[in-house]
Amino acid sequence: MTVTEKEVSRQILQLSGANANLCIRCGRCTAACPVAGQMDQKPHRFASLLLHGQADTLLRSNSIWLCLSCMACSERCPRGVDPARLVEGVRQYAVRPRGMAHFSPDQVPDVVDDEMPQQALMAALRKYRK
């Protein structure tokens, strides 16, 4: 059975633990984000696209890989929506199915150098794969 996009959106909202209904579409998240310029789906669109059942747009976007989880959006959101959690929800949904990892341990030798802290690899493995 295929899951509808609307159902996927609902599941992501639940997974995120954030309450997107609090959003008043003010755009402070996009204004605060250090990488919004490169995102094809800006942070402010996450709440409304998920509420409107359009998760596919977000699952296909580069935004979920660009997001740094720096929490600037969540810190400055006047509504306490916690947009970083919404992005995390989409990202988790994207990487959890088998074979959908964005980054694999096989790539480590290519990216690592002498000084790269373990922390970087650990974080990337946590963020980009399940």
Added chain:
Amino acid sequence: MPKIGVFVCHCGSNIAGTVDVEKVAAAARTIPGVVVACDYRYMCSEAGQETITKAIREYGLDGVVVCSCSPRMHEATFRRAAEREGLNPYMVEIANIREQCSWIHKNREEATEKAIVLMRAAVAKVKRDTPLTAGRSGVTRRALVIGGGIAGLSTALDVANAGYEVDIVEKEPTIGGKMAQLDKTFPTLDCSACILTPKMVEAAQNENINLYTYSEVEKVSGYVGNFTVTIRKKARFVREDRCTGCGACMEKCPSRKAKNEFNCGLNTRSAIYIPFAQAIPNVAVIDAQHCLKLQTGKCGVCEKVCAAGAIDYTQQDELIQREYGAIVAATGFQPIRPYQFGEYGYGRYPDVITSLELERLMNAAGPTDGELRCPSDGRKPKNIVFIQCVGSRGQTCRDKSYCSKICCMYTAKHAMLIRDHWPDMDVHVFYIDVRTPGKNFDEFYRRAAEEYQVDYRKGQVGKIYEEDGHLMVQGSDLLEDRQVLMPADLVVLAVAVEPSPDARKLATMLTASMDNNDFFTEAHPKLRPVESPTAGIFLSGMCQGPKDIPETVSQAGAAAAKVIGLLSKKELTANPCTAHPEEVRCNGCGECEKVCPYGAISYEEKELRVMGRREKRRVAVVNTALCQGCGACTVACPSGVMDLQGFSNRQILAEVDAICR
């Protein structure tokens, strides 16, 4: 056994649609003591009331139960009907089978069953009702208005013009309030001072108005019609009766570093000062914190230059006690100081200012003589960015949850005025929504965008920082779906408004209730919007919630009408449903006084006969004029001796029994 009549209302289909009213009436007829029970389409109509009065006459009823809507709606109607027929009005009970039954249930059978239970409880209560007579008290025909801004002044003038005495207590050295600081007013763009100062002069010259400036309310006691208030008149160190307002002292005063409050701290003033040119009274005041004479004992220049001999360094605060029939809270508001929004850099960057500061920077009497300049270096700004909703409409600890209501309009005004005076300046406005309900308001905002090319951007700002000598504004434009970064010379924050910080203290003194935001609450949000739930306390202006000048003046007038209505009464009827202790069993423990929100309970040493012996005892005494019948004391009393007339413990228990049967 008392003879009871039960009258069941259909309220059209409001009740009858869900409740089988005939069945309720039939059930009533089975209760011992109920001699008549009937139903009718609209019991509140003339014909409906006639049904009741006729039954009182024909059956000689001792008590009436009306099963209808909430007693808040028609209890008074049915009581008056009973009174017309010679029945004591407090022998009428309402069973609320609409709001508490038909409206909230869907199942007809269950709703009918519940309506019958509610009816039975009311019958049980009415059987134990006793006729009550309302007490009467006199009215002091003078009103106190706390706050001398546009709200307080408008209320005071309306009351005074109706022929009653009014005192205004204003904590600042001058009346005028925030409106005196504004440059122009929306949507007509009249000069704020030009429309305010005549009102100030009128208040000062009105024979019925007495001004206490630089004064604060210290203590309030009494009750509606009979308040006693202590006012602290703070020491000005200048004799009001002598000072001519010539200003020589201000010129010569050597201490000039105090922040000028009237100009939002954008410049400084002398330690002895008159807040602004049109201040009323036009009398100087010494700011003791900055006065060299008062701080160090050395100086005395102002005393030397004062030709009128008005300076008095020995002046003390003065306490004045006055009686009032009514009190109006008009304590106003203040804009928040947005330090908590560190990402905007207010306080860090001098060119990030609030809208009220901008008013002063654009005002001819302001620190720049009306030439818009950047506070940092005095240069003429080229790019000006406005940010809306700073601290409003949020859910976090930094924000107010409400919309501050006035900001959309004043920002449109600012933007328009800037573009009109200085067409070479560019104005950008970051907004969430533009909210402009009000006569000619949306047209005004559109003029800013259409005629004056103000750049409205749907989005917010995430960070402001300084780079290469100017501010960079990092924001979002949601319609273009992108992040924007623009340089700005001046950033104006349309900050949230909040109630005056003194309001909470005052509310406690007045036993007037407040909401979580420290705005005064009204007795009913729709039907009694200018009255506090505490009798005799009225609300005017921003202290009740955000509002603009036209709305403030309307509300001020409405509050005045209520005050006039009260003061015009020869005497007041008190609510007879008040608390009273059974003195013999009262042990004077003090619990009831602690919970009384109206300060109606005190203690007296009384000589009582207890078990045949005379003994002196401390017992609770209820001031029935103050008591609002809330019942808090009856529940708090550990020995159960406090009782409420019309809602006695035995009546309530009888109702509970009737429900549980």
Added chain:
Amino acid sequence: MKQYSYFPGCTLKEKARELDLYARQCAEKLGFSLQELPQWQCCGAVYPMASDEIAPKLSAVRALEKARQQGQDLITVCAACHHVIKRVNDDMKQGGDIADRANRYLGFDTPYEGQTKVVHYLEVLRDEIGFDAIRARVEKPLTGEKIGAYYGCMLLRPSGVMQFDDPESPSVLENLLAALGADPVEFPMRNECCGGYRVVDDAQAAGHTARRVIENALKNGVEELVTACPLCRYNLKKVAGGQIRVSYFTEVLARALGLLKEGGINA
């Protein structure tokens, strides 16, 4: 001498030994001591935000529970470890589903409910030792050194949970630097992200974000940056080239207290 349960974290055992070593030495000199937890596991580097993630939080809960058993506050130096542990501790405090399931899985004698106080090394310097006391211990004041404090994200946000400092106008590092005799330079990007873990996926993109910080620091006259985070240091150092030195705050602290080993810690 107050004893703290110390959670060093993986990076501090390997690539960020300066952060760890000097933290311990400076603590001894300033009158507190770091007792490394007997057994600890990687904190996971990032706080798992999804509402159903329990397993990745367990190592933090174990560390917290050990500190509770010792009756000590849990101290961290690494910004990432601090972030993860502090937020997990908050989850445990809040009670909810995650706390329930974690407790059921770990089966402690008494459930762990966030009793341990989690402190960052800088908080101890500020709140327990005090900057005046530190100033009194300075042997080689950093006079004239224009040092910029780089906070990054993880110490500050979300401020409601981290409760570390004002998230938009922090001051703890500047105050420390001033106590050490340096001229702290405040620059606007000090609380903006360095590019974080993105460096693994797309080093160029991460560099872009880091460059924004470095350029801003340069414009404000910063000569040396200090941070509490190994990943921040790595990212910033990569783009800084030779223009700005990027150090751990413990290094400058050690330098001022006269504890720095000439020629590096391995010399």
